[in-house]
Amino acid sequence: MEAYFVLVLVALTSLGAGLLEARRQPRSFVSLRAAAARALEAAGLTIVFFLANVATGALLTMAARASKVTFISIYLSTDVTLIVLSLLQALVYQRWREGRLEAR
Amino acid sequence: MAGSEEIVPRRAPWLTRGLGLALVLGFFAMAFTPLPNRLHRAFVAPEHLGHAEAIVVLGAGANLDYLTERSLRRAVHGIRLYHRQLAPVVVLHGPWPGWGAAEAAARAELARDLGVPDDAIVLAGGRTTREEARESWARLSKDGRTRILLVTGSHHMWRARALFERQGFDVLPAPVNEVATTGLRPEQRLALARSLIQEGTARLVYRLAGVI
Numbered sequence: 001m002e003a004y005f006v007l008v009l010v011a012l013t014s015l016g017a018g019l020l021e022a023r024r025q026p027r028s029f030v031s032l033r034a035a036a037a038r039a040l041e042a043a044g045l046t047i048v049f050f051l052a053n054v055a056t057g058a059l060l061t062m063a064a065r066a067s068k069v070t071f072i073s074i075y076l077s078t079d080v081t082l083i084v085l086s087l088l089q090a091l092v093y094q095r096w097r098e099g100r101l102e103a104r
Numbered sequence: 105m106a107g108s109e110e111i112v113p114r115r116a117p118w119l120t121r122g123l124g125l126a127l128v129l130g131f132f133a134m135a136f137t138p139l140p141n142r143l144h145r146a147f148v149a150p151e152h153l154g155h156a157e158a159i160v161v162l163g164a165g166a167n168l169d170y171l172t173e174r175s176l177r178r179a180v181h182g183i184r185l186y187h188r189q190l191a192p193v194v195v196l197h198g199p200w201p202g203w204g205a206a207e208a209a210a211r212a213e214l215a216r217d218l219g220v221p222d223d224a225i226v227l228a229g230g231r232t233t234r235e236e237a238r239e240s241w242a243r244l245s246k247d248g249r250t251r252i253l254l255v256t257g258s259h260h261m262w263r264a265r266a267l268f269e270r271q272g273f274d275v276l277p278a279p280v281n282e283v284a285t286t287g288l289r290p291e292q293r294l295a296l297a298r299s300l301i302q303e304g305t306a307r308l309v310y311r312l313a314g315v316i
Binding site: 002003004006007037039040041042043044045046047048071073078080 | 119120122123124125128288289290298302
């Protein structure tokens with residue numbers, strides 16, 4: 001139960017949101033698949049931004065160490081906040097790209 | 105095409121969707137299955153305790169006024185090994201002041217409070233594991249102390265052991281689990297997975313760079 005409790009919470013609130021949306025717009029489930037696909041794209045972009053951030057951090061770390069100006073710990077590049085920031089980067093980038101495509 | 109929308113094909117969303125799917129599946133596998141717990145068992149080097157000439161406790165960071173949890177765990181493990189009379193000396197690592205908080209000094213204070221005599225405590229610097237291996241060698245080899253009990257995180261042990269052996273030490277691994285390894289909560293499993301991924305990547309980089 002300990003392992004799956006949060007899944008139960010998420011399932012219940014997702015069901016609630018789904019029912020609410022279905023009452024407001026009865027045919028809205030048609031667009032659910034497209035929304036899921038776009039969410040997967042955002043997740044994929046998050047990985048791309050995260051890896052780019054980590055790689056940039058590693059390069060800056062090595063450059064700083066080689067220059068002997070300062071010392072940067074490599075662990076700074078794997079800070080957990082980088083995942084959240086990468087997600088924000090991905091969402092903004094995705095919206096920006098979609099807006100650009102719609103404007104054409 | 106005034107008044108009508110130009111349909112622009114989206115470029116290759118399949119790659120990002122595929123990556124996204126991999127991320128979601130990976131997340132569920134790591135958070136809600138025992139996969140990270142099993143990977144941990146396959147990843148760690150077994151403990152090999154025995155009599156040595158020194159106990160070397162690697163650094164793990166300190167904030168301004170306190171040791172990080174990892175640093176504290178390693179220090180306490182080293183002190184326990186000392187009290188089990190497995191070695192006469194404890195080397196406590198940590199970057200020197202100017203490179204962060206005085207981790208080694210804070211650990212020394214802890215060791216003294218827990219009954220380790222002053223003359224059994226050796227302070228050493230080092231900002232990376234490689235520097236720590238060099239610092240330990242400089243302090244211990246001159247007294248002929250080359251057989252050591254190495255105290256570090258269980259995931260970090262493989263790299264640390266290789267670097268210390270390369271320096272010339274005969275290493276007995278005394279690993280410390282720094283994250284919950286049998287936890288059932290998703291948060292605990294994710295912390296374990298993060299540590300495994302971080303160290304797995306580091307091992308790969310070390311191998312590719314020819315460091316080990």
